Every structure is written in structure tokens, then in C-alpha cells.
Amino acid sequence: MRPLKWNKDKNIRDSGHWLASKIELIELKDEILKNNQKxxxxxxxIFNVELGRGNIGAEKNKLRPCLIISRNILNNGQTVVIIPLSTKFDYKLIxxxxxxxxxxxxxLFADEYSFSRDDLCLKCEDIRVIDKVRIKDHLGNIKKFHLDMVKKRILFTLGF
Known part of the structure; x- marks a missing residue:
């Protein structure tokens, strides 16, 4: 793996900017609950999700596409389980x-998913729970057989 780029000062600045954005999301929360949005x-x-700024180390941040992986019955609540997508990933050519x-x-190859100009990687070690207020626009859906392959990688990641 590539060495982690870490800039403490930038991270602190980003955290300050994120606080203002987070307050806006908190204000939206009541409206979303009242109107049963989302x-x-x-x-x-696959949705754009605001993951925040100033996260620590290799934690994913900023607005980025994320795959919803939680069960549909659980998606009726206030939170969902996601995997962020990344344009930066290690690969080999075969x-x-x-x-x-x-x-x-x-x-996820860009030529199969029109919502992205770049190939995107689901890094199953980045699974996290988010409040639905962080979810922005719907970009598309993963193909069923790709979702089945992601499931295998999740099971591998968790050691089941």
C-alpha cells in the first residue's frame, strides 16, 4: 500500500470548516424526519454522501459516492450502512x-457505470454507519451480480 499522506494543520483547518457544514445538516435533520424524506x-x-472534513488519517471524507449495503428493512430507520467509493486504489494489470x-x-469500471468518469473502488474495510441526513443525490445502482461479489468481499473483510 502507498504511504499515508497526513497533514495535521490541513486536517485541523478542514475540521473547522466541517463544523459549519455539520450544523447545517443538523438543522436539516428535523425537516427530513418530519417529511419522511429519504x-x-x-x-x-449509489448516492453522493457528505462524509465530512478533517477526518483522521485514512478515514474517507468529503462528498463522495457511497454504496448502500444495509438491509432494506433497516434502511427505513435514521441510519444506513455504506461503503465509500474511491478513485485512488492499488491494482495490477492482468x-x-x-x-x-x-x-x-x-x-466499478467507468465504462459500466455512467455516473462516473473514473473507475471507482469499493474498499470493504471502510464500512461505516451514517445518518441519512448526509445522503445527497442518487447516482445509480450497482448491478446485482456486482453486489453479490461485493458481499463476498465484505465477508472476507469481516472474517466470516
Whole structure:
């Protein structure tokens, strides 16, 4: 893996900017609950999600696409389980095709998913729970057989 780039001062500045954005999200929370917005979020959906700024180390941050992986019945609550997508990932070329370097990663190729100009990687070690207020626009859905492959990588990541 590539060495982690860490800039403490930038991280502190980003945390300050994120606080103002977080307050806006908190204000939106009441409206979302009252109007039952975001009620139709389903497993396999890919949404832009505001993950914040100033996160620590390798934690994913900023607005980025994320895959919903929680069960649909659980998605009726206030939180969902997601995996952020990243344009930065390690891969090897096999027969001129990108293959993830790690068994817990899965690549969504841009030529199969029109919502991205770049290939995107699901890094299953980055699973996290978020409040639905962080969810922005719906970008698309992952193909069923790709979701099945992601499931295998999640199980590998968690050691089941």
C-alpha cells in the first residue's frame, strides 16, 4: 500500500470548516424526519454522501459516492450502512484489465457505470454507519451480480 499522506494543520483547518457544514445538516435533520424524506433508500443504491472534513488519517471524507449495503428493512430507520467509493486504489494489470490488489476491494469500471468518469473502488474495510441526513443525490445502482461479489468481499473483510 502507498504511504499515508497526513497533514495535521490541513486536517485541523478542514475540521473547522466541517463544523459549519455539520450544523447545517443538523438543522436539516428535523425537516427530513418530519417529511419522511429519504424513505426509499435501497441496498445497492449509489448516492453522493457528505462524509465530512478533517477526518483522521485514512478515514474517507468529503462528498463522495457511497454504496448502500444495509438491509432494506433497516434502511427505513435514521441510519444506513455504506461503503465509500474511491478513485485512488492499488491494482495490477492482468491481460490489460485492472484487478484490485487486495481481496477486500472491488472495482466499478467507468465504462459500466455512467455516473462516473473514473473507475471507482469499493474498499470493504471502510464500512461505516451514517445518518441519512448526509445522503445527497442518487447516482445509480450497482448491478446485482456486482453486489453479490461485493458481499463476498465484505465477508472476507469481516472474517466470516
Amino acid at each position: 424513505a426509499n433508500i435501497k441496498r445497492g443504491g 491481460s490489460l484489465k485492472k484487478v484490485p490488489r487486495y481481496k477486500n476491494h472491488f472495482i
